[in-house]
Amino acid sequence: MRLPPALRSLRWRLAALIGMVVVLAVAGTFVVIYRGTGTQLRDQIDSELQSDAVSFDRGGVPARPASAPEIEEQAGAYLARQPYRASNRLLFLQVDDRPPIANEPANTRPLLGVRAGYSNVELPNVGQLRVYRSTVRRGGRAVAAIGVGEPLAPVERAQDYVVRTFLVAGTATLALALLLGYLVAVRTARPLRRMARVAARVDAGDLSPRMHQPGRSDEIRQLADSFDTMLDRLEDAFARQRAFASDASHELRTPLTVIRGQLEVLARIPDPSPADVSHVERLVRTEIVRMERLVQDLLVLARADESEFLQRRSIELEPFAEDLLDGFRATADRRFVSGGVPRGFLDADPDRLAQALRNLLRNAIEQTGPGGLVRLTASARGNWVTFAVEDDGPGIPPGQRDRVFDRFHRTDSARNRVRGGVGLGLAIVRAIAEAHGGRVAAGESPEGGARVEISLPGFSPQPVKRYAPAVSS
Numbered sequence: 001m002r003l004p005p006a007l008r009s010l011r012w013r014l015a016a017l018i019g020m021v022v023v024l025a026v027a028g029t030f031v032v033i034y035r036g037t038g039t040q041l042r043d044q045i046d047s048e049l050q051s052d053a054v055s056f057d058r059g060g061v062p063a064r065p066a067s068a069p070e071i072e073e074q075a076g077a078y079l080a081r082q083p084y085r086a087s088n089r090l091l092f093l094q095v096d097d098r099p100p101i102a103n104e105p106a107n108t109r110p111l112l113g114v115r116a117g118y119s120n121v122e123l124p125n126v127g128q129l130r131v132y133r134s135t136v137r138r139g140g141r142a143v144a145a146i147g148v149g150e151p152l153a154p155v156e157r158a159q160d161y162v163v164r165t166f167l168v169a170g171t172a173t174l175a176l177a178l179l180l181g182y183l184v185a186v187r188t189a190r191p192l193r194r195m196a197r198v199a200a201r202v203d204a205g206d207l208s209p210r211m212h213q214p215g216r217s218d219e220i221r222q223l224a225d226s227f228d229t230m231l232d233r234l235e236d237a238f239a240r241q242r243a244f245a246s247d248a249s250h251e252l253r254t255p256l257t258v259i260r261g262q263l264e265v266l267a268r269i270p271d272p273s274p275a276d277v278s279h280v281e282r283l284v285r286t287e288i289v290r291m292e293r294l295v296q297d298l299l300v301l302a303r304a305d306e307s308e309f310l311q312r313r314s315i316e317l318e319p320f321a322e323d324l325l326d327g328f329r330a331t332a333d334r335r336f337v338s339g340g341v342p343r344g345f346l347d348a349d350p351d352r353l354a355q356a357l358r359n360l361l362r363n364a365i366e367q368t369g370p371g372g373l374v375r376l377t378a379s380a381r382g383n384w385v386t387f388a389v390e391d392d393g394p395g396i397p398p399g400q401r402d403r404v405f406d407r408f409h410r411t412d413s414a415r416n417r418v419r420g421g422v423g424l425g426l427a428i429v430r431a432i433a434e435a436h437g438g439r440v441a442a443g444e445s446p447e448g449g450a451r452v453e454i455s456l457p458g459f460s461p462q463p464v465k466r467y468a469p470a471v472s473s
């Protein structure tokens with residue numbers, strides 16, 4: 001059977017569960033008390049019947065062997081002193097096969113068939129009776145049978161009372177338990193329902209709502225707090241993603257606008273000279289190169305999370321740093337200095353590491369004038385090595401030292417199309433460092449310029465042994 005959706009909700013199921021537990025508990029208690037009441041009362045009746053039978057034996061039957069009429073006479077006198085109406089006990093005596101005499105004049109015929117010991121008998125005008133029958137012996141011989149009976153109506157009344165009490169108390173308890181259960185369930189389910197509503201809004205694209213669950217730090221509050229933290233991070237990630245996409249498209253649109261503008265200028269010249277054409281071609285080529293670099297940089301950043309981003313090898317640091325700097329010496333009029341590079345080997349991707357250091361060296365060159373200082377140093381500490389590129393340019397303002405590693409971030413003075421790049425160089429440096437398990441930092445050089453560091457793990461004074469598959473020639 002399928003329940004309607006409202007009844008399938010947590011609060012209803014919890015309330016129903018509590019109701020079921022209460023019903024079972026009340027029903028169990030009822031059975032125990034109902035049966036206990038009956039058993040206890042019957043046991044009490046049984047022991048009273050037996051002691052009455054003993055008194056009847058002693059007081060109602062001659063102590064010596066006697067004839068049947070003598071016995072019946074004494075018993076008749078005993079029974080007359082204890083009428084059924086007053087004592088509510090039925091007493092009877094039977095000698096041999098003679099009709100029984102009793103203190104209740106009603107039809108005593110059913111008593112004839114009562115067996116020795118305890119039994120239940122239905123008597124007209126009296127109802128259900130509990131009867132105890134025993135044999136009277138005199139001089140070693142059975143002279144009569146006596147019996148004592150008591151109506152079971154009080155037991156039935158007591159049990160009826162238990163039933164009624166349980167019906168009233170049980171129904172009230174159940175109603176109260178259902179109400180309390182429902183209230184508790186509503187209280188428990190309320191934050192969950194709110195969370196579901198928040199999740200639905202998030203699903204619809206609105207990342208702003210939060211749970212802000214008040215109260216004790218219980219499981220619900222912990223869940224709500226984690227939910228809020230997750231949404232904070234999600235919102236942040238989306239914002240960064242949007243900024244990245246809009247910056248990237250903006251940076252791609254700028255060269256495209258320049259290219260289109262140049263081509264339109266050329267088209268408007270009625271009879272362009274070769275000099276006009278080569279001027280436009282030069283400008284267009286510059287923009288295309290710029291776009292190619294931008295696309296390449298974006299690809300590097302997009303791949304930085306992939307596992308095959310790095311091709312690690314054992315790099316010998318001294319020649320690596322020297323070669324890197326030599327590659328720049330002829331390209332710019334700067335004082336290129338290297339120093340302190342430790343002897344040893346680094347387990348890293350040489351191409352990616354060179355790409356990162358080149359970005360730093362290029363920045364240093366861009367930020368200094370002719371004759372300016374560009375210094376590459378390295379130092380080892382444990383199995384970490386730190387490369388630093390320093391210059392004597394304007395430096396990076398302290399407030400910008402973290403943000404310069406963000407994608408497309410440029411300091412205000414660098415927001416200049418002619419001189420500045422797009423602002424991806426340091427983002428790539430950080431992505432490469434982090435892919436190696438390392439980190440980056442920006443600071444100030446002793447000359448007051450910039451100092452940008454890359455720290456990587458995997459340094460050792462010995463060549464790093466790596467598994468190389470055998471190459472068959």
Ligand SMILES: Nc1ncnc2c1ncn2[C@@H]1O[C@H](COP(=O)(O)OP(=O)(O)OP(=O)(O)O)[C@@H](O)[C@H]1O
Nearest residue numbers: 363367395404410411414421422423424425426450
């Ligand atoms: N050595 C430095 N001295 C002063 N400022 C620097 C230095 N290196 C980087 N910066 C600042 O940090 C910004 C970000 O550098 P980044 O290398 O990421 O971008 P970019 O050089 O502007 O462009 P790209 O490297 O993509 O061509 C630069 O625009 C510049 O403002």
Ligand SMILES: [Mg+2]
Nearest residue numbers: 363421425426
């Ligand atoms: Mg740069």
